[in-house]
Amino acid sequence: MSGWVKIVGLGPGNEGFVTPDVRDVIATATDIVGYIPYVARIAPREGLRLHATDNRVEIDRAAHALEMAAEGRRVAVVSSGDPGVFAMASAVFEAMEDRADWQTLPVSVLPGITAMLAAAARAGAPLGHDFAAINLSDNLKPFALVEKRIRLAAQADFAMAFYNPRSKSRPHQFERVLEILRDECEPARLIIFARAVSTSDENIICVPLSEATPEMADMRTVVIVGNSATRRVGPHIYTPRRA
């Protein structure tokens, strides 16, 4: 029996966003590995083992998946959104670094609907032109690098999507992010706070930068900042193609 690891994206919450290819992987897996709330989205069935682990143990979880595949198990690593965007795919490849035998296992990635694109679709098309995606968490990188990237992205007039904008352990940094944006952008710049997009808790608000406050973001929010041309038309927010 030959094992594999397939790293799959479940999308942001709505089951209607899960692709048929991802469903097929889940149907043929012997083991599901992932963060507790994502594993909770998988329907139990006979013979399927569920391995749900807490946050911040991504490398251990990845190593466990590879270890099981080496033993012949068919392992689906589940991420919310797209596994290649601030999610489990990079962690699995990192875990592979020190083990040459793991590097020859069949490991593949299946894309999913990532949160920023689900949020953008609900708002209209704020990422309809050039944009940057930035993870605001400084768990794994210095916050100075986050600040530098936001400043240069604003100077390039990219629209921006921020993942992990604010958490209980990092309540103050998002205030700093808003300060940088106020330095670089005009007060009328549109900013969208999309919380729990595509779930029953979904809440999407759009305000000018001058009215944005840190409390509008939490760990379930993706934040989209328009570029200088992003505008409203009727109830929609979009970025024109010529900007």
Added chain:
Amino acid sequence: MSGWVKIVGLGPGNEGFVTPDVRDVIATATDIVGYIPYVARIAPREGLRLHATDNRVEIDRAAHALEMAAEGRRVAVVSSGDPGVFAMASAVFEAMEDRADWQTLPVSVLPGITAMLAAAARAGAPLGHDFAAINLSDNLKPFALVEKRIRLAAQADFAMAFYNPRSKSRPHQFERVLEILRDECEPARLIIFARAVSTSDENIICVPLSEATPEMADMRTVVIVGNSATRRVGPHIYTPRRA
């Protein structure tokens, strides 16, 4: 009968990437509007009208969709990839600008798997950390703005994804893009050329920047440039989470 416009993403080609929500829209639409090769992906059925148009008429196509919705038709505007990423969603909102009556129509966007994320998944996880998405076409914006954005994105050490890198009408600009990258990045920087991703014509190559040539890109290619930490592990290419 009340009409609507739903702007949906068909993903980059593989039918297994089309979400159930998008399938539902296609199943309930009375009219399909889009660029010829995308409309060709929709199975004909009785009562379904297919309106396939050529490239570069996005605004006319969008206006036609809104006009039919105003007459009570249920119109699916189909894009390849995600409609909100360099695709039809922004064009529909632009077409709405001059017609207040169109701004109150039920218009919504349903996300899809965009080409850069399908390409990234096939390569490993090169967009696994902060990145920028840039449309290299200067049909609608000056090429100087493209150049500026690439330069600033490189200085911010973003990974980058380029859409529409090269076409028959713009054969020389991609050479200029490679020059800018060579100014700003080290020769070993990894660059991925992903052509026709997820179709039977798929071809993905990865070379160091020093070996990249303009001919590696065409209009069916999405180009991914790693950041300074992007690396190979076994057959995979990924960007670590701490970079």
